Amino acid sequence: MTTSKSRLLSATTAAALLLASPAAAETLVVSWWGFNGDKLNEFIVQPFQEQCECELVFETGNNADRLNRVQIRGGAGVDVIYLSDSFAQIGVEAGLFQPIDRSLVPNIDGLYEMAQNPHGEFGPAYTIGRVGIVYDAERVTAPITQWEDLWRDDLANALSLPGITTTAGPMVVMIAGEKAGTDAFEDADPAFAEIEALRSNVVTNYNTGSEMINLFSTGEISVSLAQDFALGQLQQAVPSIVWAELEDGDIATLNTVNIPTGAANVELAHEFINFILDPERQALLARNGVDAPVATAVDLTEEEAAQWTYGDGMIAGLQRIDYTQMNAAKTAWIDRWNEVFGM
Structure with a gap:
């Protein structure tokens, strides 16, 4: 099933979809803040849906609320969760996330070392502030x-x-x-x-x-x-x-992506994480004012880099x-x- 339009679902609706829909294997549920909605739709949601021939649905809210929902559901209900590093650490300690299979996310190897494994075997950082x-x-x-x-x-x-x-x-x-x-x-x-x-x-x-x-x-x-x-x-x-x-x-402040323990679509979750870490995708997001890149292959002009935490020297000094x-x-x-x- 391919769709050109993403849907924003409440936590209850998203969880119900996973439990009830026969097409759940073709659906990836992502928990994130929802900022920059139009740009995220243009540069992540639409192109990934075309790549995976799947549908992305979302939970939105702040760190604490979204992590709490996953904990209430026992690690289920979403396939990928975006969190700041402090809340990701809480999730790791609570046993809510599963280790990342690095063989399915080869783009991790091209990130700044700080971003590759901020919480050990769990999810990488997709941006550094x-x-x-x-x-x-x-x-x-x-x-x-x-x-x-x-x-x-x-x-x-x-x-x-x-x-x-x-x-x-x-x-x-x-x-x-x-x-x-x-x-x-x-x-x-x-x-x-x-x-x-x-x-x-x-x-x-x-x-x-x-x-x-x-x-x-x-x-x-x-x-x-x-x-x-x-x-x-x-x-x-x-x-x-x-x-x-x-x-x-x-x-340093790091924003991370993790796969909860009860994710329904683990392979697709790995594919999504690899997608957002691709150097070309990272460069596109940085040049359009979405996020600072963590892929070392991204080459920004001085003007493009001005607003970001970017470059070997700056990263090393954090x-x-x-x-x-x-x-x-x-x-x-x-x-x-x-x-x-x-x-």
């Missing part, structure tokens, strides 16, 4: 060159931090620990003492990218932590915003996070963070 510092160069006169510059006296009442439950929030605790000369996973007390000292620089915490952009636009802040996918929108709103070149390196430790520490960190910021 980064968390760093952004600032308004017209209002911050001395360039920001290292993470501990966040504590500078000239940044009093100028800073917004990501909320502790966001992707970048817990990274602040790690950064504070490094400033204190300690490992925040081993001893969080010095890290939270540094966060308390940073409090005078903090105007507010933000929980969404749009909140952060608005804070810059209204002039309430001039410095923040950000993920690189927000840089383009930030600079559209405030052209004088720059991405800080940090001597101690930005922090810091990695141990999400096993991060996920174990996060609950206690949330409570302590809320005490500091009076939440």
